[in-house]
Amino acid sequence: MVKNKLRLKDLFFVALYGVKARKGRAAMTSIGIGIGIAAIVAVTGISSSGRADLLATLESLGTNLIKASPQAGFFGSQEELPEGVIGMVERIGPVEEVTSTTQADLLVRRTDFISEFEGGGISTVVTSSELLDVIGGNLTEGRFITDGLSDIPVTVLGSVSAERLGITNLSQPSKILIDDEWFGVVGILNELKIHPDLDRSVFIGYGVAATLFDIDEEPTTIYLRANPNFIEDVVDVLAPSMNPENPDQVEVSRPSDALEAQQAAETAFTNLLLGLGSVALLVGGVAIANVMVMSVLERRMEIGVRRSLGATRREIRYQFLLESVILSGIGGLVGVLLGVAITLGYTNYTNIVFSIPVWQIFGAVLVALLIGAISGVYPAIKASKIQPAEAVRK
């Protein structure tokens, strides 16, 4: 067998010549691969950013938070938990922290100029100072209902409530109207993510709730932190401990589950988009094969000249194969850049962590090159089989 004399570097330039000589066509040919790779990189990038963000959120919130509340009544009425429930829960071994809140049916308004019928869907939660620690929340401004503030008509706003009430900062003293009592705003919470109900609430202390609205301390929701190693066990015994007679009337949930479920739903969507991206890649590959076959037919002269200058079949084959790989590689690179840009844009816009694993980028380029190689096989063989005498025919 004769050894290849075409130097590897020259082979690359010969293949590149084929691409460069038809720039417009090359661009259009690689679009398919570009779109496919961009779609796949963006979709996996967005989903991995989402996952990274979820992990960061879960990390900060902890997955050992458990929420228990009475099962909603048959007609949607809010049931109460049995008396002394906190004590019962505290006696469960792995439980580390417990706090409770009481849902109050009060109308929240910005001022008394707003009609009583336009409450804005903000609920009032009566709470003690521990709540913030247990649920892992933090404040954008001000402070929470500390023990000293419990008896005073002051309130802390959840993030959504703050927005709806038009109080986004505390640079000026602000008041809101709860039922017919004025409450000074002392703090605004950050978005809680896994407690959308609390985001839409305003918080007041038990002391002031009792004196102004005659609300007793019977909790409607329990929040607790348990030893992460026994979390399932705690979930299992919580309802029977809280209401031994009717354990099915207690609804126990882990807020982190909801996030994970949401993520799982997004995964299904991600897979769909990945499927679409793969179809684009397939179509892109076929497009490259098509254009390359056409190119081979058009370039019989070039093939004939190269054969007459000493190119072997193999060298012609490599040339067209590499040309196809280059075409597809260009598409792949552009696709990766586009995909990363889309992911960056998305993560910036939604304010989540940006994360694309490096292997994913390399993988995408590799897939593009592979598609180019596969698409190039048939045209390359076709090119190498052209008889030199045929190719140089006048």
Place this chain on the structure above:
Amino acid sequence: MSTSTQPVISVKNISKVYEGPPPVKALDEVSLDIYEGDFVSIVGQSGSGKSTLLNMMGLLDSVTDGTITIDGDDISELTDDELSKFRGEKIGFIFQSFFLLPGLTAQENVAEGLLYHGIKRDIRLEKAKDALELVGLGHRLTHLPKELSGGEQQRVAIARALVEDPSFVLADEPTGNLDKESGLNILNILKELNSKGKTVVMITHNQDHAKMFEKVIELIDGKVMSGEK
């Protein structure tokens, strides 16, 4: 003018049949010898088998029957790869339509003549420059084919054929696409090359051109009609 006893190209009883239907016998028992330093023209009507003969001698096509020997080697024993390398190293081709690569400059086009020889690019370009100067185009190195006249393009093609320093040059109607003056110019370049010792075999339609050759082979219906003058 025969300067050595062993022919550069020796063609013995070759036939070429293009499979039908109907089968066409393009060459019929053709024999001829080309010696080093020969200046040969092949003449004949269209379809007489001139190009087929030239392609056989250039190893671009295979014979149906008979043997071709180049520099003493029987080429029927060579593999396709070896034939390719043989073409690259021993034979310089000049085509009627120049066949330059449109995206490359004159110098790069000529350098392509050494691409399959495993020579580094800068050396290829250096040799290409020398070859272009030999055909009087030293001032056109960076021009693209479309920026050159037909005659100039054919001179680039000649330089490409010569850059590898082949044993012989095969030219298939190199003046066919050129005006009278350019054609004559090309012929003079080939004649000059021959006077420096290069073996040249050229197909021509032009009777005036044929007269300039020391040896004319006339083909009629795939058969050799006349040999040396």
